[in-house]
Amino acid sequence: MSKTLETAGVATSDATLLDRTATAVRAAGSALRERFGEVTRYRTRAELMRALAANDDRALDILRPRLTDLRPHAGWVEDELDGGALPPGEWWVVDPAEGNINHLHALPEWAVTATLVRDNRPVLTAVHLPMTGETYTALTGAGAHLDGRPLDVAPTTDLGLSIVATSQARPDEEDDVVRRVGSSITAMLADALVVRTAVPATLHLLNVAAGRIDAFWQFAGARADLLPGTLLVTEAGGRISDAEGRPWTPHSESFLAAAPGIHTQAVTTLTR
Missing domain, CATH: 3.30.540.10 (Fructose-1,6-Bisphosphatase, subunit A, domain 1)
Known part of the structure; x- marks a missing residue:
């Protein structure tokens, strides 16, 4: 209500x-x-x-x-x-x-x-x-x-069969964020089926909520590009956290939205 x-x-x-x-x-x-x-x-x-x-x-x-x-x-x-x-x-x-x-x-x-x-x-x-x-x-x-x-998120349970996505939060990111983005893409290329990289973040999150892709992650980020998708994914049955699996807040330095069946696998990939 x-x-x-x-x-x-x-x-x-x-x-x-x-x-x-x-x-x-x-x-x-x-x-x-x-x-x-x-x-x-x-x-x-x-x-x-x-x-x-x-x-x-x-x-x-x-x-x-x-x-x-x-x-x-x-x-x-x-x-x-x-x-x-x-x-x-x-x-x-x-x-x-x-x-x-x-x-x-x-x-x-x-x-x-x-x-x-x-x-x-x-x-x-x-x-x-x-x-x-x-x-x-x-x-x-x-x-x-x-x-x-x-809308409902995907029922996927195998990261190896998943389409995942990431996005550049903003131009002129700090060097450590750029390196972290690069290493995370490399890790996902090894573990996921397909990796998509494009802007803006919101469109990826719409696809997670609609069950078209299975996970989205991003380092850094702004409220305006994460809050709409956060609510859409949550209400569609998905899981939201930071890249290490901790509760996400606007202060978090990373973001992960995923179908529940691959969330833990995605966290493992992003933190190894």
Whole structure:
């Protein structure tokens, strides 16, 4: 049973909030799709950053007023690359163009995400993929869904028969993180059936929740690229931890989402 909270003087359930959040991310995704097509050329980091910001701003112009109207007293995370825990209370964690670099390069793997976090726990999330028209949603205690259809993680029990994936958390990672990523890919290439590497993280996590791939791991990471998938995978029956099998928090230095049947095997591979 979802909790009932007050917003703008009207009692609104978390389920209703989720429906309206999904509508907001679809609207923002439609606006970004209008900007999608030719490869955006840039010669400097400054030009790249301006192009990325233009996409973010276009989506935020739609998302910010709609989500603020839904939860007027909720905080707003300004930087999608931020990590760590949030202060107590409610916060919107939004990535207005998850996989923004793909959008600029005319690649279809990008999304719009919005997650409501309550006392550092994701309560609801909506992820829209404008290029496919799909919307993934999850609500604490009510399951994960793709356009209304329930999602379940894979029943896989053998890492050697599994498709697994990882992602680069952000550009310009520290050297020790880069080395750790490289060694983990090598280890998974030896133990798993197939290893996929691409950005953004959220799209891999959608696939874990939908049972299409069996595990995803990442070192470092930001709230905006992990929280939506964390709730989706958990509500679809998957396991979330750090790479060493300990409970994951926004402070963790690694992340692992897996089908329960291979979680322990994945931890063994990532820690050897």
